[in-house]
Amino acid sequence: MISDEQLRQTVARxxxxxxxxxxxxxxxxxxPGFDSVQxxxxxxxxxxxxxxxxxxxAANLRTFGDILALERR
Amino acid sequence: MLRAAITAIHHCVPTRRLTEAELEARFGAKxxxxxxxxxxxxxxxxxxxxxxxxxxxxxxxxRLLAGRNIPRETIDLLIVATQxxxxxxxxTAYVLHERLKLSQHCIAYDLNQxxxxxxxxxxxxxxxxxxxLAKCALIINTDALSGIIxxxxxxxxxxxxxxxxxxxxEVAKGEEGLLGFHFGTDSAGWRYLCLPAxxxxxxxxxxxxxxxxxxxxxxxxxxxxxxNGQAIFHFAIHKVPEVTNEALKKFGVTVAxxxxxxxxxxxxxxxxxxxxxxxxxxxxxxxxxENVGNLSGASSPAVLSxxxxxxxxxxGALVLLAAFGVGLSWGLVLIRIGQDGLAPIxxxxxxxxxx
Numbered sequence: 001m002i003s004d005e006q007l008r009q010t011v012a013r014x015x016x017x018x019x020x021x022x023x024x025x026x027x028x029x030x031x032p033g034f035d036s037v038q039x040x041x042x043x044x045x046x047x048x049x050x051x052x053x054x055x056x057x058a059a060n061l062r063t064f065g066d067i068l069a070l071e072r073r
Numbered sequence: 074m075l076r077a078a079i080t081a082i083h084h085c086v087p088t089r090r091l092t093e094a095e096l097e098a099r100f101g102a103k104x105x106x107x108x109x110x111x112x113x114x115x116x117x118x119x120x121x122x123x124x125x126x127x128x129x130x131x132x133x134x135x136r137l138l139a140g141r142n143i144p145r146e147t148i149d150l151l152i153v154a155t156q157x158x159x160x161x162x163x164x165t166a167y168v169l170h171e172r173l174k175l176s177q178h179c180i181a182y183d184l185n186q187x188x189x190x191x192x193x194x195x196x197x198x199x200x201x202x203x204x205x206l207a208k209c210a211l212i213i214n215t216d217a218l219s220g221i222i223x224x225x226x227x228x229x230x231x232x233x234x235x236x237x238x239x240x241x242x243e244v245a246k247g248e249e250g251l252l253g254f255h256f257g258t259d260s261a262g263w264r265y266l267c268l269p270a271x272x273x274x275x276x277x278x279x280x281x282x283x284x285x286x287x288x289x290x291x292x293x294x295x296x297x298x299x300x301n302g303q304a305i306f307h308f309a310i311h312k313v314p315e316v317t318n319e320a321l322k323k324f325g326v327t328v329a330x331x332x333x334x335x336x337x338x339x340x341x342x343x344x345x346x347x348x349x350x351x352x353x354x355x356x357x358x359x360x361x362x363e364n365v366g367n368l369s370g371a372s373s374p375a376v377l378s379x380x381x382x383x384x385x386x387x388x389g390a391l392v393l394l395a396a397f398g399v400g401l402s403w404g405l406v407l408i409r410i411g412q413d414g415l416a417p418i419x420x421x422x423x424x425x426x427x428x
Contacts, residue, residue: 035108036303039303
């Protein structure tokens with residue numbers, strides 16, 4: 001089980017942003033410099049640390065909370 | 074029972090280039106460079122207004138038939154695989170059958186398939202060879218998605234180009250030919266690649282013409298092609314390695330037995346991920362997207378055609394081709410190239426409309 005904090009640190013590192021910017025309701029596209037390419041790289045990074053991401057969930061990833069929910073299921 | 078073999082292949086792309094500089098002016102340098110870094114696509118070829126996928130397909134087929142001196146009356150099967158045909162009715166196969174001056178004995182029909190179209194068309198042709206209905210088939214894979222992509226939709230504009238490929242199939246001799254197929258469908262994802270207002274379910278109207286910007290700044294209407302990029306990327310890097318391994322097992326071969334592994338050219342990062350998961354060494358990989366873009370249904374045969382042009386497909390080579398996309402669907406075919414090889418057609422791959 002990956003903790004919320006581990007996920008926050010992974011996402012922050014991948015997006016090169018301060019972890020404090022990541023709240024559950026943070027819309028990823030509102031983050032500085034975030035674009036569709038970063039989302040794809042993020043998906044790969046999440047799976048590399050063991051986050052299971054079905055295609056239908058990948059289709060709807062929008063907020064940091066969506067990422068947390070993947071691991072809480 | 075007759076088996077089909079690919080005996081000639083030729084592709085065409087429009088001469089009009091959609092450059093990175095043009096896109097940077099439209100979307101900003103950072104956005105465009107970020108996408109190019111991932112996609113590996115730095116230039117796309119798109120048709121001029123008034124030119125259609127059928128025109129591109131005609132050029133590719135005409136050059137192939139002329140280049141090989143194939144008498145028109147010997148073609149007894151024409152399959153046109155496109156999602157951007159000239160008309161909803163009739164199929165583009167009939168338009169091209171007339172333009173190519175094929176005989177009345179030639180079976181002709183369309184195949185409505187997206188990026189996986191090539192293996193599907195090959196399988197249909199193979200079936201007709203096996204049934205004794207055809208001995209010399211012409212398959213035309215052609216798409217011009219630039220006409221249905223909103224110019225402000227950077228997720229699609231930056232990736233897609235237009236193109237066509239003509240492939241000639243004749244009766245296989247010896248060990249050559251189409252040796253095996255593997256197909257599948259995950260229809261839970263059909264909405265992820267969709268042109269909503271394009272048929273009976275959602276007729277075109279004032280409402281469907283309204284262009285709307287999403288939260289990422291991409292603009293499109295219901296009359297434009299739409300893609301959920303993250304879903305498609307995810308599908309490709311997971312499903313394609315899985316079904317490719319299924320196919321290899323079914324065919325009784327391993328990556329070590331193959332000379333070339335051809336993948337649909339959606340974007341370079343995606344292709345590299347798939348090659349990596351399959352353990353395909355660099356010398357068996359081939360890329361053809363940097364200067365043409367993702368050619369949709371024409372993509373995977375264009376890779377094969379370009380590999381032939383570059384002398385990468387040797388006589389007797391064993392080639393695995395995997396294509397995937399709209400549906401969501403996938404198709405794989407194992408091809409043994411004949412001992413005579415696949416000589417490139419001595420014609421340009423550029424298409425300029427006649428003025």
